Amino acid sequence: MLERLDEQSPDALLALIKMHAADPRSDKIDLGVGVYRTDEGGTPVFEAIKRAEQQLVDEQSSKSYLGPEGDMGFVNALMPYIFGEDATMGGRIAGMQTPGGTGAVRLAAALAQKAGMTKLHMGTPSWPNHAQILGDISLEMAPFDHANPDGTANVEAVLAAIRGAGSNDGILLHGCCHNPTGVDYSDEDWAAIGDAIAETGIFPIIDTAYHGLGHGLEEDVAGLRSVLAKVPEAFIAYSCDKNFGMYRDRVGAFYILANGQETLDTAFSNANALARASWSMPPDHGAAAVRLILRDSDLTKVWKDELEQMRNRMRQVRDRLAEAGTQGSVDMVPLGIQNGLFSVLPVSKEQVAQLREDHGIYMAGSGRINIAGLTMGNIDKFIGAIAEVTGS
Numbered sequence: 001m002l003e004r005l006d007e008q009s010p011d012a013l014l015a016l017i018k019m020h021a022a023d024p025r026s027d028k029i030d031l032g033v034g035v036y037r038t039d040e041g042g043t044p045v046f047e048a049i050k051r052a053e054q055q056l057v058d059e060q061s062s063k064s065y066l067g068p069e070g071d072m073g074f075v076n077a078l079m080p081y082i083f084g085e086d087a088t089m090g091g092r093i094a095g096m097q098t099p100g101g102t103g104a105v106r107l108a109a110a111l112a113q114k115a116g117m118t119k120l121h122m123g124t125p126s127w128p129n130h131a132q133i134l135g136d137i138s139l140e141m142a143p144f145d146h147a148n149p150d151g152t153a154n155v156e157a158v159l160a161a162i163r164g165a166g167s168n169d170g171i172l173l174h175g176c177c178h179n180p181t182g183v184d185y186s187d188e189d190w191a192a193i194g195d196a197i198a199e200t201g202i203f204p205i206i207d208t209a210y211h212g213l214g215h216g217l218e219e220d221v222a223g224l225r226s227v228l229a230k231v232p233e234a235f236i237a238y239s240c241d242k243n244f245g246m247y248r249d250r251v252g253a254f255y256i257l258a259n260g261q262e263t264l265d266t267a268f269s270n271a272n273a274l275a276r277a278s279w280s281m282p283p284d285h286g287a288a289a290v291r292l293i294l295r296d297s298d299l300t301k302v303w304k305d306e307l308e309q310m311r312n313r314m315r316q317v318r319d320r321l322a323e324a325g326t327q328g329s330v331d332m333v334p335l336g337i338q339n340g341l342f343s344v345l346p347v348s349k350e351q352v353a354q355l356r357e358d359h360g361i362y363m364a365g366s367g368r369i370n371i372a373g374l375t376m377g378n379i380d381k382f383i384g385a386i387a388e389v390t391g392s
């Protein structure tokens with residue numbers, strides 16, 4: 001039976017990790033893997049997480065089953081950060097824990113499909129797993145261009161996609177720190193997008209995987225909140241894997257906004273059933289640690305300070321790149337106004353290969369770079385290499 005399976009291509013980034021590991025050059029630069037790094041190049045466990053984990057070790061009395069919805073203390077503690085003071089929007093929001101943001105996106109797509117969605121509009125390029133998840137459940141994806149060639153958001157494209165959508169369509173939006181482009185919508189853009197969604201009735205799914213890594217915890221969800229204030233229904237997929245540094249512990253949440261209690265309860269029961277049939281229940285440890293942090297004001301402060309340091313460091317790197325202006329054929333100025341962990345450089349596959357071979361600089365074939373892979377110690381080498389490889 002198994003011989004009927006077709007070989008699947010390996011994850012391109014994993015191949016890049018291997019190549020980088022095998023490179024003996026001491027000044028090599030890894031801009032491939034999507035994790036935050038300090039200016040020393042490490043991805044340490046947050047201090048707030050260390051303390052919360054210690055508390056868990058000392059005080060957790062049982063590891064008995066929870067349920068498909070996971071740790072509801074965690075789910076509820078996050079809500080004011082995402083949705084604001086009226087964290088349930090008058091009782092219209094319910095959520096559950098998921099295995100990472102990936103689990104939340106998967107659940108959102110599967111539940112939308114179960115509710116009758118036939119096509120999901122999505123700006124491209126996007127996080128590659130979006131298309132993979134949609135392909136896996138056979139939910140049609142309708143792509144539109146997310147960004148303009150000058151590195152700004154293509155608002156006309158998203159508005160045209162919304163206005164041209166059919167009655168069973170949805171739209172997937174990145175809440176902030178767009179992966180891979182770093183190109184986010186402005187407040188005005190979000191206002192226009194929210195109005196268009198409300199007018200047409202297209203179903204919004206907002207994926208927020210980098211909350212707090214752009215401009216701040218409040219600022220990064222302002223767009224999401226402005227849309228939710230205008231629409232009757234929405235799904236929100238949320239990841240804590242970047243903003244709490246929990247990557248391998250898989251911490252995420254899925255929220256449903258509905259128009260009435262009965263609809264909300266029914267939708268939630270369906271999400272529960274899908275979760276039960278997929279992973280039964282999410283892993284507890286990471287979410288329990290996040291719950292402890294968010295319920296303790298001292299730990300919350302430690303976490304917020306750590307998040308701010310990450311944000312400031314990435315801003316410093318972006319500012320330095322923007323200051324460098326045009327190097328070779330690459331205008332780096334837009335990187336200064338883009339947000340989060342990633343941006344895409346307008347470089348060819350050949351130039352990506354040359355950066356790797358001649359300079360030990362590793363990035364995805366698409367030109368996506370992890371901003372946090374640059375440090376004050378290696379950024380000048382990077383800028384010089386871009387000038388050399390892309391200059392004619």
Ligand code: PMP
Pocket residue numbers: 034099100101102103105127174179207208209239240241242247250251252
């Ligand atoms: N959505 C987007 C846009 C992402 O970039 C990612 C992961 N980097 C996720 C969701 C999933 O995050 P997680 O690692 O929590 O599954």
